[in-house]
Amino acid sequence: MSYTLQFGQIWPFLPRLLEGAVVSLQIAVLAFCGGLLIGTVCAGVRSFGPRWLARIVGLYVVFFTNTPQLVQIYFLYFALPDMGILLSSFMAVVIGMTLNAGAYLTEIQRAGFESRRASEMEAAEVMGFSRIQQIRYVILPHVARVLFPPLSNQFIIVTLGTSMAAVFGVEELTGEAFNINAQTFRSIEIFSVTAGIYVVLTLAASVGLALLGRAVFRARTELI
Amino acid sequence: MHHLDITGLEARYGEHTVLSGIDLTVGRADVIGLIGPSGSGKSTILRVLMGLLPPVGGTVKLDGTAVNYADAAQVRRLRERIAIVFQQYNLFQNMSVLENVCVAPVKIKKRPRREVEEEARALLAKVGLGDKLKRYPDELSGGQQQRVAIVRALALHPEILLLDEVTAALDPELVSEVLDTIRLLAKEGMTMLIVSHEMAFIREVASRVVFMAGGRIVETGAPAQIFDAPVEARTQDFVSKILRH
């Protein structure tokens, strides 16, 4: 059997792939923002909270960062209904990815918070700053600058992770690729184009975030 | 025929011109002392000669044959004949003293290890490092590293030796030791370019002194002339300042 590449056949499906890409981005933004919220709270608890609560957060982080996201979502999607909680596949994916991202973002932000000590010393040297002013003008900008590059990086990881939503039938970019593949059987073409869209998407996100980081936080991010 | 013949040499770091119009002839067994203020381009000349920074203009002739620095094979042949001791020593951090000296002769030039090691031990003993063979660079003082770097260059049996600030990290006792070594090498007919801030050392060992400033050669002459009766105002200024302390 010989397979000849015929990209012509799949161009009409490009709009559907792009619609899928929009859904992918939606999932990524939802999961990342939710994860950021969880991560900020949990990192705060781990750095400044009571011991017992920090322990619990630690368990959460260790469990979610040491098991596959796919199986976590399987669990949510198939096990929760037994307990009377029905989730749509979209919701299961978003919740699973949010919890997963939250765990990684806790770790990242905790490292950022810990690096605040050095900048506090600096702040002490700036005479006449109140505590609030120290936080406002020295510590926050410092933490933001340190955190921005790893956070951008995590956003890219989350974006790539959205592709496993296809496993649950969500019609995001990879899901649409599966659908179109079932209609046309031009598998290699479809998945190459899909791969290309992911490259463009994440490249645009990287460059955009790096520029943003440079402009706002004077973060030292490499463009590529 | 000159051993080394440099004409109109020009070099840049990016847009920044660091050497321009360098003319210098070096005879066989000449010992040239390169002096000048910090940032005047002394190290850069040595780097260009070694092919680490491709020149943007001018020619370098080795024994009358022009070197094309864009040609990797020619640069390789050049590096078989010229060795350099870097200002920062550049010793291999992952190798012991002995290994630093032996690695190139054994692994690159494929000489027998026994013979190379014997020679290395003798040379290292001569510069007072006989008991440091198994030490690593980060366990040595600056002056000790410097001497290892000199021995490493000598073990390559170069015709021309480029020395960048070899005495900067040495105490006076060792300066005289290194000085002896260099004088001996000169007597054996090795051609040398020596960058140094140590004027007494240069006066002692150099057959000719080159004063540089701002990426150009300002004045060239015998040591006595440069140090005692400089012609150019720029040289007078530099020499008077440096001799005052």
Next chain:
Amino acid sequence: MWSQIVEEWPRFATYYNFIFIAKAAGMTLGLSALGCILGTLIGLALAVTRVTRSPWLRPLRILALLFTEVFRRVPFLVTLMLCFFAFQATGFDIPLFVVAAVSVTVIAGAFLAEIIRGGFRSVHQNQWEAAATMNFSLLDTIRLVILPQAWRIVLPPAFGYFVMFIKDTALASQIGVIELTYVGKVLNNKGFSAALSFGVILIVYFAISYPLARLGTLLEARLASSRHHRA
């Protein structure tokens, strides 16, 4: 949920299921280990290609750059599908394990290339220059001077990726490789509750990943504290 699990447990905890899961765990580990070992070789080749200087090798350098940039920006599932269909198009009957291993290798190669390149760059420029002036070839420079110094920088993140790949290979279940996640689905289809099937699988993953992750942290601390450059 608990009562259900307690009720199912005697039926679940059979020798047969235990062997089934153990074999799958072996597959998961084997897939990650193989992918990472081959990926390291590819990553090393890519990293070396990218530090060459010769103008003739420029096309190769661009290819290496494209490979690393592209495969770090394509989801594992998509790469897996591409490999799956590309192998299918050859018409040969290629085992699914090979398809999955190739996918993991490709992606691991791209990520490890970046890590190794970072390690190369962490070695001071003057080490490269000293080697160059003594006529070391690029490969000699890397073998004798750069790698012995860079491996301490490279090892912790490389190990981190290895641990990450253990989790990423879960997607290989999608093409039918019988690894842990696949077994979770099979057990679930056999009638065990999802909580039990996937719960057990999650625990097995954790039992593999957590000790390795701890080992990685330990390794990093060890390497960071011994600041000697010795090999």
